[in-house]
Amino acid sequence: MLFPFHWIFYLGASALTWTTIQALLRPSHDIVKRELGHFEGRYINILNYKLHNETVKLIGYKKIKIPLEEIDAFEDHYFTNYAELQKFDSHFYDQASMELRIYFPVAGALIEGQGSMIEANELGEFEIEDVDGDYVVFGRKQTDHVHDVHGNIIKDGVIYLAVKAHPTHQISKVFVYDF
Numbered sequence: 001m002l003f004p005f006h007w008i009f010y011l012g013a014s015a016l017t018w019t020t021i022q023a024l025l026r027p028s029h030d031i032v033k034r035e036l037g038h039f040e041g042r043y044i045n046i047l048n049y050k051l052h053n054e055t056v057k058l059i060g061y062k063k064i065k066i067p068l069e070e071i072d073a074f075e076d077h078y079f080t081n082y083a084e085l086q087k088f089d090s091h092f093y094d095q096a097s098m099e100l101r102i103y104f105p106v107a108g109a110l111i112e113g114q115g116s117m118i119e120a121n122e123l124g125e126f127e128i129e130d131v132d133g134d135y136v137v138f139g140r141k142q143t144d145h146v147h148d149v150h151g152n153i154i155k156d157g158v159i160y161l162a163v164k165a166h167p168t169h170q171i172s173k174v175f176v177y178d179f
């Protein structure tokens with residue numbers, strides 16, 4: 001892409017930092033969506049699932065909106081340390097929405113299936129190949145290391161999500177949730 005001369009003039013040489021150029025070249029939502037698809041495929045491949053690939057599996061993500069006043073500092077840091085940060089395979093920066101996504105297996109997820117409550121293993125896997133339900137996650141078993149509750153209700157050793165999670169999409173047998 002060529003910068004029109006009057007833009008460069010307007011911005012001034014001193015303002016043309018790496019971040020400014022990145023912002024001017026901010027990718028479209030369509031481009032990010034394609035990159036995100038590749039990222040999610042890679043993420044699933046590095047999870048080292050124990051059960052075979054036809055069994056139902058759940059992954060989730062949390063979106064962190066970068067405040068507008070922090071975008072420049074955040075992107076400066078992000079792109080300066082890009083190679084280093086890519087070693088943490090569980091995050092994806094959506095530059096179009098200016099949101100960071102952190103991915104995780106939905107360990108111990110509880111869903112309704114086969115007429116009862118079924119529980120995922122620590123990698124978010126179920127031993128079955130199909131669930132005769134809508135794949136809604138309503139909570140997880142309470143374990144010693146789960147302390148952080150955020151308005152969820154704890155009852156009989158189950159942490160019920162304040163808002164039940166519906167899958168946003170599916171990659172073959174892997175269901176994806178926005179928590």
Ligand SMILES: *[C@@H]1O[C@H](CO)[C@@H](O)[C@H](O)[C@H]1NC(C)=O
Binds near residue numbers: 172173
């Ligand atoms: C599971 O793996 C087999 C063999 O690699 C492949 O043919 C099949 O399409 C895979 N199934 C899914 C749901 O990914």
